[in-house]
Amino acid sequence: MSAKKWSDLYQLFTMVLSIEHWAMAESLSLQRDITRVLELLEILQRCPEIQPSKLAALQRILQSDFCNMIREVYEHIYTTVDINGSAEVKASATAKATVAAFAASEGHAHPRVIELPKTDEGLGFNVMGGKEQNSPIYISRIIPGGVADRHGGLKRGDQLLSVNGVSVESEHHERAVELLKLAQGTVKLVVRYTPRILEEMEARFDKQKARRRQLS
Known part of the structure; x- marks a missing residue:
């Protein structure tokens, strides 16, 4: 996977995590956030000025087994990482560590x-x-x-x-x-x-x- 695709993956994580306020990160539930994003995408698809094909593609990504695998690894890292700082700092560091873990496994099966x-x-x-x-x-x-x-x-x-x-x-x-x-x-x-x-x-x-x- 190219560096650009890993960058896009990180941006996707940032978007999903920003759905809920950073202060809610102590009760982390990415599945809840992803479900909310999918609900919002369904609403946006009814807007005539937005290209529905792009939204449908994003929906498929969020509902894929690969995205679910990323979510599981992210939540595992988040609950075990030892970082001092705010919830925002911890969440950001966890997102970067998750992307790094998947990038390091390129050419192999993912974690x-x-x-x-x-x-x-x-x-x-x-x-x-x-x-x-x-x-x-x-x-x-x-x-x-x-x-x-x-x-x-x-x-x-x-x-x-x-x-x-x-x-x-x-x-x-x-x-x-x-x-x-x-x-x-x-x-x-x-x-x-x-x-x-x-x-x-x-x-x-x-x-x-x-x-x-x-x-x-």
Whole structure:
């Protein structure tokens, strides 16, 4: 996606966020704001001096799965970001961070927010990789019948980006496992689907195991 399109995306966020006063940001609900924008667009389409095709295109964008994905990531960042300042400063910084997250994932699947309940049986998936292995942390297995399997959404091949707002992109394997074990209640994960990299990582590990067997 070009720099201009990311700029347009940021402007769209600014427009949606400005529908409600910045002072309301403490009870953030972008879905409410987007719904209000869609209502206003329907009214504007009845104005003869406005081109309805452009408004219809904007409606399709706001109702798309991609826009919903952006909203989920934005709300997750907003509730976890640690920024001192007014609600306006926090909202503006969150919008920029959201655009940066999607821009950084260009050429890959976009980030998704997955929420899973933490139960006595755990979360129902395994992870592999980590800083000590010079690789990202990945979901390597979804346990059949487990929590993640029953709730859906999480995939083998998802890269784990954060756990309850704590980034694990440059963390050791043990740290990611610790965060998952310590999590309670509803666990919020930000992930990105990049199965090819997981396959390459597993192939590398298999070669290392084969070499160790030959040397032993």
